[in-house]
Amino acid sequence: MSDSASRPKRIIIPPVWFALGLVAVFLLDRGFPQAGFSGTMTVGLGVMLALLGLALTISAAGLFRKAETGIVPFSDASSLVTSGAFRFSRNPMYLGMALVLLGTALITGTAAGLLVAPAFMLIIQLRFILGEEQMMSEIFGGEYEDYRRRVRRWL
Numbered sequence: 001m002s003d004s005a006s007r008p009k010r011i012i013i014p015p016v017w018f019a020l021g022l023v024a025v026f027l028l029d030r031g032f033p034q035a036g037f038s039g040t041m042t043v044g045l046g047v048m049l050a051l052l053g054l055a056l057t058i059s060a061a062g063l064f065r066k067a068e069t070g071i072v073p074f075s076d077a078s079s080l081v082t083s084g085a086f087r088f089s090r091n092p093m094y095l096g097m098a099l100v101l102l103g104t105a106l107i108t109g110t111a112a113g114l115l116v117a118p119a120f121m122l123i124i125q126l127r128f129i130l131g132e133e134q135m136m137s138e139i140f141g142g143e144y145e146d147y148r149r150r151v152r153r154w155l
Contacts (some may be wrong), residue, residue: 062095
């Protein structure tokens, strides 16, 4: 049995959790309109966070492609990416998705929607990050452990 065959399979991958989070923000906005806020500054901050999150996710994914290593969780990892945004966060793609969710909640002005980003982060950490960290430690050993000590999980 190969290493990849023994790794857990995830049917719902992070982009699906992200899409569910976006839907949740909009449903919470419709379901709890009285618990909202508005303002040009809030919308502006939301747009900036969403754009930053999008840029972070895309640039980090580009680094994976450039390194020709697996981008899908638990796929075969052929190299340890530590450059670009990975110098500041071990999970910039997930962080970027969380920023987009937070920005979207600010743009829509839904107070309940502000809970979606932390919920997303918790789900991703429990369902993906912890297992990915174990896998990376098994594959890259001391090199990954040194990286793990230098760079925080989220930010």
